[in-house]
Amino acid sequence: MKAMILAAGKGTRVRPITYTMPKPMMPILQKPVMEFLLELLRHHGFDQILVNVSHLAEEIENYFRDGQRFGVQIAYSFEGKIDDDGKLVGEAIGSAGGMRRIQDFSPFFDDTFVVLCGDALIDLDLTAAVKWHKSKGAIATIITKSVPKEEVSSYGVVVTDEDGRVKAFQEKPSTEEALSTNINTGIYIFEPEVFDYIPSGVEYDIGSQLFPKLVEIKAPFYAIPMDFEWVDIGKVPDYWRAIRGVLLGEIKNVQIPGHEVAPGIYTGLNVAVNWDKVDITGPVYIGGMTRIEDGAKIVGPAMIGPNCWICSGATVENSVIFEWSRLGPGVRLVDKLVFGRYCVDKTGAAIDVQAASLDWLITDARQTPPLHTPLERQAIEELLGTNVN
DSSP, rough: OEEEEEOOOOOOGGGGGGGTTOOGGOOTTTTHHHHHHHHHHHHTTEEEEEEEEEEHHHHHHHHHHTTTTGTTTEEEOOOEOOTTOOOOOEOOHHHHHHHHHHHHSOOOOOOOEEEEHHHHEEEHHHHHHHHHHHTOOOOOEEEEEEGGGGGGGEEEEEEEOOSSEEEEEEEEEOTOOSSSSSEOOOOEHHHHGGGGSSSSSSOOOOOIIHHHHHHTOOOSSSEEEEOOEEESSSSSHHHHHHHHHHTTTOTTTOOOOSSETTEEEEOOOOEEEEESSSEESSSSSETTTOEOOOOOOESEEEEOTOOOEEEOEEEEEOOOSSSEEEETTTTTEEEEEETEEEETTTTEEEEEETTOOOTTTTEEEOOOOOOOOHHHHHHHHHHHSSOOO
């Protein structure tokens, strides 16, 4: 069966992470979000998958390639152009526009197909959802999820009749105005006939343009509320929640990688640590080839990426640290996400490391900037055992 993963967005609400990493590649304990989606699709028999890409397209394509090692077939539809320097420049054409572009190239979607946003962690029973969709004779179906009424203002609300037919949408209504507590999860089931309502060669969106059109013409358009875990990584706090959910065992079918060396403490290969001389409270994941010095303290939920260095007396609490990061002696990191040259708090506010003079924080040494403070240069040299120019 066939499916599409939407992966062309810029992920502006998760910046600065998405300056150098597309959202579908954001790691949940060392595995990209999109990889979990591929596993879900394969499990339910969807093994032919088109992915529309645009922003940092090569990052996605270089990792997933043809999909063979994930047990599926993958092809990519690039949305953009090649500039005069031979570089790919992304120009996304909307979620429905991306679907139409694939179908115009060669009619790929010839039967019932599923469309998933590439930046959500889910454990949905897709087989049951497709069965319900077909039983209704629907041309399109939205998978919805019920949320507490006080949360509806953060989402697009789907309004249906008693039979599940979509009547209207409310985009982030107030709690008082909300006509439903069922929200759009960005998980869709379509029949090929839906392309009759998507124009060619223009930017066109599923939620804001295609779906209102289907309601207007009274097409057989339905929504089904389902009970499943769903973490949409739309903003930094959502990313935090996804990692915490996996570490705390709240998201089914997502296993913590590595080896459980003690209850709630998982590590990758060859972690350098003297377990008798550190204070670690799970749930915690520590990536391979990371060094934890004596006297360090780690309080979960926390994730420390591979090739990191947590110095003596440093504290990591309720935080996420990406790969190639060094936390200096005695430094306390609480409720923070460390990525690239930035430290991001739980609200998503970013602090430039250089501007804040936090010279103890050294990150992605593989992409060494041309200029460093003396302390930055010293830390990188200590970490890599080499000289930094």
